Amino acid sequence: MLRKTQILATLLGTLAASQAVAADTPLSIETDPHFVKTETYGRVLVGKDDSALYTFKKDFAMGGLPPKCTTKADDLPLGSCLKRWPAATISYDDFKALAKKDPSKPFGVVYNQEVGQLQLTYDSLPLYYWFGDKPAEQTNFTGLGVNAAWDLKSLDKSISYEGDVTAGGY
DSSP: HHHHHHHHHHHHHHHHHHHHHHOOSSSSSOOOOEEETTTTHHHHEEOOOOOOOOOHHHHHTTTTSSSSOOOOSSSSSSBHHHHHHHOEOOOOOHHHHEEETTSSSSSEEEEOOOTEEEEEEEEEOOOOOOTBBBBBTTTTSSSEEEOOEEEEOOOOSSSOOSSOOOSSSO
């Protein structure tokens, strides 16, 4: 009985912590896209605070528009895809400056109705952050391959985690 009580207490504590984090987790983060050189992945697309930017395989498989990561409630940590994967947003003026600065890069935007803002795209795929990345703590790029659905963009090599994207759990 003591073991069951400990397990239940642990589960309730984890749920409470997830709910507390969920309340503080934004659905979007203003981005400043650029590439940084990494030893493992080459020059990787990052945004604010050099946090990795990811693409979602469901966006690719299903046409990308509108973005497929939504606020629809689920039973996973933080309660929705956009809580775990905040949209990388950009103002129209910042996007115009980005496009002018380097027109050879395939940046674009899509209006994300879930967050009411322009979401940055790369190769026509919406970009997202991962709530688990903490570059200041040297834990960046940890979203790569989560549930075989999330990839990084690199100028040097293909960075993709192969797997089934039809299953839930993003």
